[in-house]
Amino acid sequence: MPISGGQSRKTTSTWRNRLKREWLLGLFAVIALILAAIDPQPMARYQQWLQWPTLCGLLGLLIAIQGIRDSGLVQHVAGALVARVHTLRGVGLLLVSMTAVLSTVLTNDVSLFLVVPLTVAIAGMSNLPALRMAILEALAVNAGSTLSPIGNPQNLLIWQHAQVPFLHFVGAMAPTTVVMFVLVAALTWCWLPRDRVQLQAERLDGHRISAWLATLSLAGLAVMVLMMEYGRAPLGALLLVLAFAFFSTRSLARIDWFLMATFAAIFLGLGHFAALPAIGRLLDGIAFDRPWALYLSGIASSQLISNVPATVLLLDRAPNAMALAVAVNVGGFGVAIGSLANLIALRLAKQPGAMRLFHQVSIPFLLICAPLVYLVTRLLA
Template identity: 25%
Template sequence: MAVESLITSFVSSPDLSVLVLLGVLLLTALRQVGSLRLQIWQVMTLGALSVLLLGEISPQEALRAINMDVLLFLFGAFCVGEALNRSGYLAWLGSRIVSRAKNTGQLVLLVIFSTGLLSAVLMNDTLAIMGTPLVLRFSRKYGVSPKLMLFALAFGITTGSVMSPIGNPQNLLIAIDGNLDSPFVTFLRSLALPTLINLALAYAVLRLFFSREFGKTALVHSEEVISDPELAEISKKSLFLLLALITCKILLVEFLPARDFSLSWIALLSASPILLSKRRTEVVKNIDWTTLIFFVSMFVLMESVWMSGTCQELLGRMSPHLGSVPMILVLSMGLSQLISNVPFVALYLPAMGSEVSQGQLMALAAGSTIAGNLFILGAASNVIILQNAEKDGETFSFMEFARIGALISFLDAIIYFIFLLPF
């Protein structure tokens, strides 16, 4: 009844920010206005400009809404990813990972599980940045559908990031604000097995939707050559720094959370060998600036929706039921599409009250993360993959993603429900 009354009140007196967001979701699904083909960053920028012009958010509030920590993290990660890709070192590393794949099925399985497991350590956005050019290279090299490879990457890194407190920003927020004594042990013990099952299910669903691709002939491997040895040496230093700093962060989150440092520092320090080299201009010039514009616009629009209070009103009316695992999973997956998963988690944690169980926190981590498997806008990593793919001449539509993602999300939710209900 609470949901029905809220929907009724919204229909009778709709909030402009929410209407703009719904328009953005519709345009993201269509991506076409007459003969004009829109890119996803243009749609989000149009939404941000709309709420500014409508007075739903002031310019000062819009500036405060921009999360510089996220932008700096993405900038640094983009620099490292661009240098690795431009030098050929990323392709060389990737070819070694998939060299044992004998057919398309094994290739897709390797992409899903390798990127899924790595996203638990390197964070899903980092894997999205580095993985997109790599899987598109696999697509061209082995004659495999680029959409299949992009979906394997997207669903792999979103699902895999569930089982670690540093797999994505919302998990880190849960680990810190949820006062978990041993976050890595807690996440792995509660979420590792169901996440591995869900990675296997993602493979099964992709095999169902792309059955023709899996009947192709055996893969023919060839050694990748590093095209730019000078830039490759710089890239290797950046990659080593990235791994070393992430190792430090894991240890600090686990044992000395008070000494923890921001993810943006990891990305910027990792990019420092590139930014201090003579090759910095060509690298910086070619990073994905449109994705950074997308994030600036998204912060403004989501802040406007947040300020409208629509989601807060929904949670307030449903407060007696917020602690059940099914409700946490459903609301996490649904509302993360509206205000993004990090703001949703920030809002939901205090709404759950002071007595929060480990199972409830893990359900919140799982639900808010697998929300990214439902729609493109459900995870920042999806947007990064799509933007980078379009930069390389490939794309996928909102509906193509959603029809596969809806089934994967449904199966994910069932598996996490089964494993988390006893807690």
Template identity: 35%
Template sequence: MLDPSLPCRTPKLVDWESLLVITALVMASKGLELSGLFSKLAPRLIRAANHSERRLMLLFILVISLSSAVIMNDTAMLVFIPLVVATSKLARVNTARAVTLSVIAANVGSALTPIGNPQNIIIWHAYGLGFLDFTYSMLPFVSLWLLILFAFTLTIKNRELSIESFPPVALRKTLLVVSLISLIVDIVLAEIGMALIAFIITLIAFLLLGREVLRGFDWVLILTFALIFIDFNELAFLLNNAGLMFPAGGIKLFVVSAILSQIFSNVPATVLLLANKPEWLPLSLGVNIGGNGVVFGSLANLIALRISRIRVRDFHHHSIPYFLVALLLSALLLFLF
């Protein structure tokens, strides 16, 4: 029974602000896809990789991981996954592998900075950490995770890619401009807490200048997001008052947070574990590496799978081995620290 002296809490079922932002971003991403931008860029990327499949994947990993440290991994997936899919189909490479490695790159890159993903933002604010202090502490582990990802990429057979049969694609400039402006506006307004305004502006923009985006909108994806954005503060509150205690630090906290991320997804796991204010670094490391592995580990994973339409088992074929290797080596590095 709860202590009657505790303050009353008004339950909030869903984090509506996050849901509105991600919905607006999905609209902008769909507009970029329908504009023909990704089909235009695909052959150029293949040429930039010197027609090498291995170099193409390394190029994707570098660009996506660096971008995710700044624009957040969820946003990076909305921007880059349509490009990865278009390029993979054009080059006739394994789309499931390309998408999975790209998602891992986004999860890994976003772990570096306190603004790279939602769980980092939560931890950053909760502990009052400095931007550079957070980044400096995460750097050795993120570097390790990238090295592991590069090692996985080097196992790809380095065959030569051809784009001779690629048909010409017309670029729809009006839709491209509207989508790019909407994307920028959504990110800026989300940063200052104006999610509803971002959603309304984006919706009106496509109603006026890009109705095909709304006609092809993926509402099932939004329903999936609603499940992810359920507010876990209430569960943390109840568990804390029931006397359930999680590890306070070290390797135990790292492993528990990584495993809980496989069950709840890494953002709810962060909120759940923060109730007892444990050591921030093992917590951050666990929930970030926990974003890999099973598909529910991170919202970025769900976004990528829904956009790319690859099978879950194909995703797990690459993501789970990476998660297990990274978890083991990270625990060793944390022990040495």
């Protein structure tokens, strides 16, 4: 059947509106193309910057979480949770604490994939503000993951480079984590309304659970986390794609492929930018042996190229690897690309005006957190 002119215009308009919302993808795609034109590199460098294992890990997590959502399990858990906590501030502190604790053992992105969909489900059946909570959880995951060597990619890189014992790393990062989390908890208490939780009964009921899809998705999530832990993320993603293609094509079709493309463009653009000779010459003029210079450099570079590329860029130049860990973890606050976990949280929340409100909160948070962390760590040094 031929497509009518009205249908064609509607489809074109839908795609145009979607592309407008994907401005971050467009921005970094343009940056990657410009850098490729003015500074062409061998294909092996682009493959290195693309971070294929990380993209595969993200795909596997997206598939598993979409399956959990479609199974109705998240809505069921959300209903049980809000039925037992009676104030918005209580729910908020519980979710923020859960996010921070999970991020110390399951990494920052995995904890967000677990908690943010739960938060959105709670907001859908109550008066909990979903966007505020997603922003608070993005801040909380940066705070919690700071504590552990396996909490986030930058910590893992620094831990492997510095070759320090696990508990030594935790002890060195504990003061920073405490300052961060206290600030996040205080913001949660002040920013959320004092109101009691108001349940919408018609949304609380009627969420049927698909036991087989919930089982498949939870098993897939566990498999994906293990595969990522042992460096087999591409194999894990392939297994999940095959399993869902056979058992739940609907969940597979609803994956956020634009998010995958956005991360690929960010990896290519930021990776190439960090490798430019001009950036290397600029860094050669910085006295990294001065604590304040290393601290500010870690934060500033995280704001420009995200904290994982910043860690790669500065690791061989930093005389104190643990001081660099403090700096790049603090640098996860501020602009959204400071930590890619911020982008994941905002994307999972799917709320209008998310980026604007995030920056209105996160940039002042960085300006308060950065000097406090520096003072505390220097006093305890």
